[in-house]
Structure formats: structure tokens, C-alpha cells
Amino acid sequence: MPFKKFGLSDPLVQGILATGYTAPTEIQSQAIPAALRGSDIIGCAQTGTGKTAAFVLPILDRLSHERAGRKRAIRSLILTPTRELAVQIERSILGYGRFTNLKALAVYGGVSINNQITALRRGVDIVVATPGRLIDHIQRNTIELSGVEVLVLDEADRMLDMGFVNDVRRIVGRLPKKRQTMLFSATISREVKSLAADMLKSPKVIQIGRPRNPIDTITQHIYAVEKALKMDLLLHMIENWRMFSVLVFSRTKYGADKISRRLKRAGVVAVSIHSGRTQNQRQRALDGFRSGKYQVMVATDVAARGIDVEGISHVINYDVPTHAEDYVHRIGRTGRAEATGDAITFVSSEEEKYLREVGKFIGRKLKAQKCKGFSYVNSSLPEPKTAKSSKPSLRKELPRSKRASGAKKSYRGRRKRFK
Template identity: 45%
Template sequence: MSFKSLGLSDALIKAVEEKGYTTPSPIQQKAIPHILEGKDILASAQTGTGKTAGFTLPVLQYLTATKHPKYRPLRVLILTPTRELAAQVHENVREYSKYVDIRSTVVFGGVKAASQIKTLRQGVDILVATPGRLLDLHDQKAVSFKRVDVLILDEADRMLDMGFARDLNKIISFMPTKRQNLMFSATFSNDIKKLASGILHNPVEVETAPQNSTAKKVSHKVYNVDKNQKTPLIIKLIKDNNWEQVLVFTRTKHGANKLTEKLIKSGISAAAIHGNKSQGARTKALKNFKDNSIKILVATDIAARGLDIPLLPHVINFELPNVPEDYVHRIGRTGRAGAEGEAISLVCSEETEYQKEIEKILNEKLKTSVLEGFEPTDTAPPKRAATQSKGSFGKKKKGGSSDSANQNKPKRKPHFKGNKPAGATSGRGRTGAPKKKRY
């Protein structure tokens, strides 16, 4: 199958081919025809499989075919959970739209709003945004949702995990009920299905990989090690193997800072990225990591989704996530688009339960070994809280402060009631997000 056979225009195909793609990925093959037909979509796809192009390309085709010659109201809204993902999605939108007359922009917090407001008031067709900043701009009357034809929720499950349900509900209440809705999520959890039932109308379900699966070309390895020996071990692994580009995950912001300082003191170039860093610092750290100015990027789970680093060879879990699904998202940063990758986890005695939960959702045992000179002696019991989190929204995650792009917003436990769509049909699909709905 080719992009041409999917019904895409020559201008879009030219832009896609310039990025090096000639054959649609499975998620693109399955989603694009339905989106072009105006159907609502509930899609789940393994990270790194091209889902951004899967919704961007057909939306661009729709906009170019129906664009008003004079007016340019906001017609497509793409919501993402994190700033990094928003920036990445917008970059893709710009690349795919280079040969069509479509304007787009991105808005998120952490930077001054003045320039964002100026751009919005000049008129854009597509807006990529994080929910918090978007609501702030709407309150300032800098953006209107009255003409939105297509709503896209990217990484919807992560938005629920981060407590954005109420913000999503408020944004949707300002939109016309007649619109097309596309929801992309890593999982089809019960919470996602509840959210979908209040937004999507007769959606086509698209799934291209088993839930919670990782790329086939990613090798998994676990080193058992005492907690206080993790830093010396990771320094040894990086230096002995001469690794040039490694993404390292910690559970907390303090842990990310502390590890980064120790790596730098040992002569390894490194930077940290997490929610307490300014947006400028986060952008600079990511840029330096991508262009190999630094070898190691230490991140909290703010970076588990949305970071597209071509051919990233190594991901290290300095600490296992206490929500097993997050392991899949962390590891999804390597082995993207069919490339090979290596995922290494440093596991102390307190984290053995986390490892078992990860193995359960992966349905495979992780290869576990001990490195000479780092034989573990600690026998501390697993540090698993009595109430275990499964990553659902409204359930508090235990065992460390996970990061989020919504730092100043409390996580609320939303509820669903009567959220079945009540919208009317239209040529571009329908919604049913009743304005008074709360979830």
C-alpha cells in the first residue's frame, strides 16, 4: 500500500516523502481512510509507529479542500498532555503542511503568553495545545472554539493520569456539538472508554499492537544491584560501553537533579529535564541531547511520552516506575520506527514487586543478571504500598512523586454520569459532548 492509494493529495505525499517515508505504517493504513470519511476514531497504537501522521495527514487534506478563501478561524484543535509532545506534534504538522496553505501554531505553559496571543489573533487553521494554557488563552478571549470542526486528543490516557479530565470537559463545552473527534491512546482502559463514550459517536476502533506491548527490536535487561550502588553502576556502564546517547529515567525530580550532578562530577556530560525546570531549560536540554552536545538526558516521566529522538540506542530505568504501564512508555523512546534499541533497568530489592508487575503486563520475564563487583547484599522488602496504582486517573500513584506538565493543578477524581452523546449528525461526523456534562 502507498500513501497515494490512501487517497492523499500530491502535495501531502511530497511532504511525507521528503521526510523519508514511502509506505504507510499499520496505524496510518487503518486510520487515515476512516478519518477522510469523517468518522470518529478511537485508536490505540504502539509508540513510535507514526500515529501523529496518521491523524495529521487526513486533517490537512480536509482543511485544504474546505478552506474559506477569506476567513481563517480555528478549525482543528489538537490537545496533548505535555509541552514536549505539543511541540513535537506541531513540528510534524508544519513539516507535513509545507506545500499547502495551512497555518498552525502551538501553545503551552512555561513561556509568556503575549506572543502566543498575537499569533492566534492573526488566525490559524490548526492549534496544538496543552489544556491548561489553552483555557487561560480562552479566558483572555485570545482563541475561540466556535468553528472547530475536528478535535484530536493525543495520548488521552496520559491526560487522564495527569488530572486533565475537568479541563478537557470545560474545553469541549465551548465547542460546537457537530464535529469530528479523534482519540489516540496507548491503552483502551475502562477510564478511556468512559471518556470516549462522552465524546465520540459510533467510533471506529483501531488497534495495531497488543496493549502495553513494546517494540519487537527492543532488548530488555535487568541488573540487580543495591540501591546505594546504582549511581556507580550506571557510571560504569556508560563509560565502559562508551555510550554516546542515553535517556535515563528517575521517579522524582530531586532524584533526576541528584543523578545529573553526580554524572557531571564523574566527567559525563548530562542534563536533567522535569517539571520544575523552566520551559527554556527543558527545551535547551532536549536540543543538546538530540544534537549530541550532551550524552545523557536524565528525565522524570514527563519525558516518557512525546520525545521523538531518532535512533535513540539506550534507555535506562535508574528506578523502575511504580506504575507498570509507564515502563512501556519509557521504553517506547527507543526502538522507534523499526530501529533497534536497548532497555536497561537497575533494580534494587525494594523494586522487585515493580518488576513483577511490569513482567505481568508485558507477559514476559525480563532477563536479569548481576554485574561483577556490584553483587547485591541488601534484603530490604519490596516497597509496595498497600493500595496499588494501575495508572488510572483519580488513583494516587504511590512510591514517589511522578512528574507532570500540569504541576500546579491538583489531581481530581472525575466521575461520569449521563455522558452518552446527544449531538446531531453532520457531514464531518458528530459529537455528543453535552455542555453540562461532568466527568
């Protein structure tokens, strides 16, 4: 069904088409009509299913119809756990709403608060905020939330995991009780249910797929390798497989920087991103990765939910996450918007317990195998049984793109360093 059949305004439909989308995803098909009716919504869907548009489009439609003749004031508030995700949502609002007269502002920490105060004084219709920075504005009396008509809690599970529950409750306590509230989450935990019960009224529950399973378009590969050989295996894959846009996850900031440095020394164009970077550094890294300047970006779990880049060919878990939920969040960075992608996990003997927990969480037994073609010289790793994958090999030919060819060109000139 085309977007126009939802009854969205013509300027909004024009904006959607201008971004390149022609048909809604499953979460959009269910959430948009309910949101347009004014219903409260609980949306449970994995990352990469198009849930941002599922709440952004109804908000833009509602506010654009009521905009004429009204003084500009904050009428929609979107809370999100990370700075990067706030910027991404703001970008989506500006893209879809390019033919409307609505203004949006992303409010987050790590940058000067004075510029945000100036923009708020000029007037905006939609604020996308991280809880911590929004609390700063509330304490300074630099933001007025009494006119909020629509509240969205995006990535609610992650906000709770990051310890924002008290901030969220404090913020919501300052909003009008008569409002529409939408909550979106990759998982529905007991804590998320409790939050929803306090803040939503007779919500429509929309669940897309199994809430704990990675989306079906992602092919998962688990490779047994001891810690001392992980970098060798990573370089082997980049050297021999068609990896044109790779997101590598490390458990620590120190580990992320170390991996990035070693990749650079080997001639790979790489960058790291984590909470220890300034906002400008993080944004430059994301923009460079998105444009294809960097072939590899190394990130920590704190940055995982904020990374929304189309066309990531591979996600590599350099370390097995200690929290099973993070595995789903990590691999969800590839295979987004119903595209295909590959997720690779390196597991050492010390990390097998974490891998078992991941398997329990997603309801699937994950078995490590050796990587064919890689030399496990000087490794004490026992020979595991080779598990046959029912899905295509990672050596399949990936479609070329300008970005892919650019990454390969920058890397090919340094291949001799691996020999």
C-alpha cells in the same frame, strides 16, 4: 503502499517525501483512510508506531482542500498532555504541511501567553494545546473554538493520569457537536472508554499489536543492583558499551538532577529535564539531546510522553517506576518508528515488588540478573541465576552516525577518569 495511494493531495505527498518517509506504518495504513472518510476513530497503539502522522496527515489534507477563499480560523484542535509533545506535533504539522498554506500554533504553559494571543489574533488553522493553557485562553476570551471541525485527543490515557479529565470535558463542551473526533492512546482503560463514549460517535476502533506489551523492536534487560551501586553500574555501561544516545529515567526531580550532576563530574556530557525546569530550559535540553550535544539526558516520568527523539539507542530505568504503565511509556522512547533499541532497568531488592507489578502488566515474567563484567564489590546483593536472553547482547555493534561519533569523541577524552 505509498502515501499517494491514500488520495492525499500532491503538496501533502511532497511534504511527506521531504521528511524522508516513503511508506506508511500499520497504524497509518488503517487510520488515514478512515479519517479521510470523516469517521471518528479510537486508535490504540504504543509510542513509536507513527500515530502522530496518522491524525496529522488527514487533518492537513482536509483543511488544505477547503482553505481557498476562506478566512483563516481555528478548524482543528489537538489536545496533548505535555508541552514537549505539543511542540513535537506542531513540528510534524509544519514539516508535512510545508507545501500547503496552513498555519499551526502550539499553545502551552511555561511561556508568555501574550505571544500566543498575538499569533491567535493573526489567525491559525490548527491549534495544538495542553489543556491547562487552553483553559487560560478560554477564560481570557482570547481563543475562538466555534469553528473546530476536527478534534484530536492524543495520549488520552496520559491526560487522564495527569488529572486533566475535567479540563478536557470543559474544552470539548465548547466545541461544535458536529465534528470529527479522533482519540489515540497507548492503553484503553475504563476511564479512556468512558471518555470516548461521551465524545465519539460510532468510532472505528484500530488496535495495533497487544495494547499492554512493549513494542517488539525493544530488547529488555533487567539488572539486579543495590541503590548504592547504581551510579557505578551506569558509568560502567557508558564506559564499556556503545551507548551514543542514552535516556535515563528517575522517579523524582531531585534524583534526576543528582544523577546528571554525578555523570557530569565523571566526564559524561549530560543534562536533566523535568517539570521544575522552565520551558526554555526544557526546550534547550531537548534540542541539545536531539542534536547530539548531550550524550545522556536524565528525565522524570512527567516528561516521558513529551520526549520524541529519533535514534535513542538506550533507555535506562535508573529507578523502577512505581506505576507499571510508566514502564511501557518509558521504554517506548527507544525502538521508535520500527527501529531497534535497548531498554535497561536497574532493580534493587526494595524495588522487586514494583518489578513484579510491571511483569503482570505486560504479561511477561521479568527476572533480574547480574551484569557481566561489572564488579559488585562491597555489595550485599545475592548471586542471582543468570537468565539467558534470546535477543542479541547489548554489546552488539551499533551503526555509526555523525551523532554517535560526536558523542564518543566528547566522551573518549575523559575515559581515564574511570580508571
